[in-house]
Amino acid sequence: MHPPAVPHGMCLKVINNRNMKGGMGSETNPLRFMDQDYNVLQDYCLKTNQRFVDEFFPPDPRSIGEGLLDPKLTNTEGVLLIFFQVLCPNAAELIVETVSRFDYAQGNVGNCWFLASIGALTFQTKLLHKVVPDGQSFSHNYTGLFHFRFWRFGKWYDVVIDDKLPIIGCQLVFVKSKTLNEFWPALLEKAYAKVCGSYADMHSGRVSEALLDFTGGVHMHYELKTAPTDLWEIMHRAYQSEVLMGCETPAGVMRGGNPVKLVRSFNPWGDSEWKGDWSDKIHFIYIFFFFCRMSMNDFLKTFDNMDICCICPDFLEGKSSACHWISKYHHGSWVSGSTDRGCISHADTFCKNPQFWLRINEFDKACEQGQNNVLVTLIQKPDKRHRRHSAHHGIGFYVFAMKSEGKLGSSFFHGRKPVVTSEPFQRARQVMKFFRLEPGEYLIVPSTYHPNKSGEFILSILCKNEIHIQ
Numbered sequence: 408m409h410p411p412a413v414p415h416g417m418c419l420k421v422i423n424n425r426n427m428k429g430g431m432g433s434e435t436n437p438l439r440f441m442d443q444d445y446n447v448l449q450d451y452c453l454k455t456n457q458r459f460v461d462e463f464f465p466p467d468p469r470s471i472g473e474g475l476l477d478p479k480l481t482n483t484e485g486v487l488l489i490f491f492q493v494l495c496p497n498a499a500e501l502i503v504e505t506v507s508r509f510d511y512a513q514g515n516v517g518n519c520w521f522l523a524s525i526g527a528l529t530f531q532t533k534l535l536h537k538v539v540p541d542g543q544s545f546s547h548n549y550t551g552l553f554h555f556r557f558w559r560f561g562k563w564y565d566v567v568i569d570d571k572l573p574i575i576g577c578q579l580v581f582v583k584s585k586t587l588n589e590f591w592p593a594l595l596e597k598a599y600a601k602v603c604g605s606y607a608d609m610h611s612g613r614v615s616e617a618l619l620d621f622t623g624g625v626h627m628h629y630e631l632k633t634a635p636t637d638l639w640e641i642m643h644r645a646y647q648s649e650v651l652m653g654c655e656t657p658a659g660v661m662r663g664g665n666p667v668k669l670v671r672s673f674n675p676w677g678d679s680e681w682k683g684d685w686s687d688k689i690h691f692i693y694i695f696f697f698f699c700r701m702s703m704n705d706f707l708k709t710f711d712n713m714d715i716c717c718i719c720p721d722f723l724e725g726k727s728s729a730c731h732w733i734s735k736y737h738h739g740s741w742v743s744g745s746t747d748r749g750c751i752s753h754a755d756t757f758c759k760n761p762q763f764w765l766r767i768n769e770f771d772k773a774c775e776q777g778q779n780n781v782l783v784t785l786i787q788k789p790d791k792r793h794r795r796h797s798a799h800h801g802i803g804f805y806v807f808a809m810k811s812e813g814k815l816g817s818s819f820f821h822g823r824k825p826v827v828t829s830e831p832f833q834r835a836r837q838v839m840k841f842f843r844l845e846p847g848e849y850l851i852v853p854s855t856y857h858p859n860k861s862g863e864f865i866l867s868i869l870c871k872n873e874i875h876i877q
Contacts, residue, residue, distance in 0.1 A: 432562030434537060434623065440564040440602065445554040448567060452550035459552040459569050464601040466571035472607025475516060476580070495588040499545040501553075503589040506535060511592035514581035518609040520655075521599060522582065524617035525592065527651040534649060538621050539595065545570075555598040558623030560788045561738060561865050566598045573606075581606060604793030611795075614653035616836055618716035622651060625734070625869060626784060627715045628839055631707045639703045641715075641723065650717035654710040720782065720869065730774040735876055736867040737763065741855055749858030750832065751805060751820065756858060758817040763851040763866060764809075767844055768873040780871040784839040785829070785853050788863040801832040801856030802864070806842075809850045832856040844870075 432438050439445075441463045452459050464470050508526035513519055528535050538556055551570040556563055572593050573580040582596045599617070600606045619626050629638065631654075645652060701709065720732055739761045741747035748756035767781075774780065785804050789797035806827035809815070826849070827842045853866055868876060 432564075434556075434563050437556050437563035437565040440566040443567045445552065445565060445567050449548070449550055449552055452552060453548060457550075459550050459567075460571075461567065461569040461601075464568060464597075466569065470600070470605055471573055471580075472605030475605075475607040475610065498588045499590060500588050501544055501594070502591050503586045506539075506591060509585060510589060511582050511584050514579060514583055516581055516606050516609055517611050518596070520612040520614045520653075521596070521609060521617045522592075523614055523653055524621060524651065525595065527618065527653055528621050531649055531651060534621060534651065539591065545590075553594050553598070555595055557599065557602055557620045559602065559620060560786065561736070563623060564602070566602055568594065568598050568601055570594070572597065604795070608794040608796075613714075613836070614655055615714040615716065618651045618653055618714055619837075622716045622718060624716060624718040625720050625782070625867075626837065626839060627717075627720070627782070627841070629713045629715075631710055631712055634707060634713075638707075638713075642713075644722040645715050645717070648717065648722035650715055650722060652713065652715050654706075654713040656709065657711050730771065730871050732869050732871055733874060734867060734869040735874065736865055737876065738863065738865055739853070740863045741861050743859070743861035747855060747859055747861045749860075750803065750854050750856050751825075753858055754821065755817060757852070757854070758815060758820055760852050760854045762814060763853075764877050765806075765849045765851055765868065766875045767846050767849070767870060768875075769846045770872050774871040779841045779843045781844050782839065782841050782867075782869040783827075783829070783851065784837055784865075784867040784869075786837040786865040786867070788865070790862055798862075799834045799836065800860040800862060801834050802853070803829040803832040803838055803856065804851055804853040804866070805829075806844070807850040807852070809848050815850065 430436060443461075443463065448459060460466065506529050508529045510529075511522065511525075513522055528538060540554060540556065543553055552567060553570065554565055554567045556565050558564075572590075579593055582592045584590065584592055596609075597606075599620075600609055603609050615626055615628065629635075631638075635641070642652065719734065724730060724732075741761070746759055746761055748759040751757050770780075783804060783806070785802055787800060787802050791797045805825040807820075807823060807825050809819075826844070827840065829838045829840045832838075832855075851866065851868070853864060855862070868874065
């Protein structure tokens with residue numbers, strides 16, 4: 408999945424009504440999650456002089472979820488839900504001084520993928536303020552009500568929560584703050600748990616999922632065993648732009664008079680630290696995060712893959728390029744018994760899958776450079792309220808060259824090879840691929856691997872020059 412070797416500049420985003428200024432579900436006008444309006448609830452609580460209690464994510468074991476905590480632990484002490492002020496009388500703060508990746512450590516839920524994504528978010532102030540709206544505190548007009556914003560499958564949502572957190576004894580059960588009276592990590596975690604269905608529904612996941620939900624933009628995935636040779640340069644340009652990066656496991660530094668490419672990473676578990684070359688001479692073990700430096704070679708050996716999520720892929724371009732990336736997307740569905748016809752191996756029914764006609768215009772000179780010029784992403788939407796109960800089908804897509812418009816039947820596909828495929832099919836929330844297409848007309852067919860697997864999806868297409876899709 409090699410990205411374009413070149414293109415930087417202004418990102419021209421054309422993502423239908425969702426990204427039109429003020430459109431419902433946009434960054435500036437998010438939808439109300441579960442139809443709860445933060446301002447209406449805040450006004451009501453102020454007028455009636457009462458604290459907010461969230462009926463849709465109640466302060467009881469239902470919001471924690473089943474199978475998450477040790478039954479012996481809950482049987483002996485129980486899970487209590489209390490106001491913050493009981494933990495920190497008259498001293499509770501949403502943020503103490505500033506937000507930092509060192510503010511917190513993982514609790515009793517396997518959501519390091521989410522907490523690592525928060526760590527990346529703390530580097531990007533503008534993105535952070537999208538997720539954590541300003542003007543919230545435990546003092547001014549305090550009603551026990553908070554709200555956060557996440558991108559979910561094509562739209563931004565404003566999510567409200569109350570201030571009650573699960574504790575055992577006098578300790579928070581889940582994410583813990585280094586500063587005992589600071590609660591932004593725990594509240595942010597609770598809001599995302601509400602979106603997922605419960606705290607238990609956050610157990611296990613991929614870094615890319617939360618990174619995308621924090622940006623609502625473009626996702627790029629790299630398998631490090633086959634990473635492009637210029638990956639460090641891509642990462643360096645990404646760091647200088649408004650992007651989030653994360654990696655998963657299974658600059659001015661010199662060495663011997665020569666520059667060394669270093670990668671800096673951190674781990675939300677915080678119970679170990681990189682001890683190889685370029686590690687701290689005195690091994691500081693941070694209680695909440697370890698933060699390490701390693702060579703690019705060690706990075707490629709240590710981690711399996713890396714994800715970059717951004718508003719647009721401008722950082723891939725050279726600074727002198729005048730080429731602009733254009734992105735368009737479409738909501739579609741595999742309808743039971745109609746358009747859920749499986750992969751290309753099912754020759755007689757494959758043609759009944761959704762089909763998207765794509766035309767790529769002639770390139771401007773500024774966009775001719777580089778190996779790849781198209782990025783296609785296929786995201787499948789959840790079929791259930793609770794994240795861990797949603798079925799992920801094996802999904803993928805094919806791209807065929809064509810010279811006519813209209814729905815194409817089985818004869819078009821017999822003996823015809825696609826010019827691009829996203830194979831192997833993956834049981835994942837999304838699949839993506841970078842590739843090159845010359846100017847012309849193409850057919851994109853998203854499908855599930857097996858037939859009779861209905862569901863909804865989002866097909867996103869980014870290109871370095873003008874495109875038309877229907």
